[in-house]
């Protein structure tokens with residue numbers, strides 16, 4: 720079958736869904752983000768790309784710290800809400816039980832089973848978005864999502880976003896072991 724050039728408007732399939740927290744003008748604020756990725760193992764770095772006008776982005780620029788919380792499917796409504804309205808219009812923190820780790824300006828969402836606090840190390844100013852790179856200083860997990868001390872994805876029950884179509888999806892079936900099933904194609 721032929722390949723069709725469908726232009727240059729692209730998406731990543733699927734995208735993670737997280738809630739980013741920062742303190743803006745002294746008040747905690749939360750927004751949903753899908754443009755987030757792990758960047759470096761040591762030191763552990765994470766990157767999140769936020770529109771430079773986002774209220775949360777203002778807080779990160781002000782204080783150099785932010786939190787990232789991973790909702791499970793049980794927090795899908797809360798996550799969607801945090802992506803619907805701006806913190807300068809509505810106090811989203813009213814709907815969130817906030818918890819703090821060691822950092823002063825990295826608010827995290829207690830309801831989310833997995834969170835991390837980050838210290839800003841670098842900001843890449845793109846034409847529309849600011850890509851914030853943070854060093855992860857601590858990760859906090861609810862005991863209920865751990866198996867033998869590590870995060871168990873089946874217990875975390877994260878969900879993803881696909882676009883176009885603006886749809887959330889729970890994890891699907893397990894298809895095999897990573898760094899393993901491809902071995903059938905090795906020459907020796």
Ligand SMILES: Cc1cc2nc3c(=O)[nH]c(=O)nc-3n(C[C@H](O)[C@H](O)[C@H](O)COP(=O)(O)O)c2cc1C
Nearest residue numbers: 750751752753754769770773774775802804805806
């Ligand atoms: C599922 C989802 C993913 C989103 N991902 C991003 C993102 O990666 N970057 C971004 O700037 N906005 C993203 N948004 C939009 C912001 O969450 C939204 O504009 C929010 O109101 C910003 O809040 P704030 O101004 O209080 O920071 C997303 C929204 C949703 C619902």
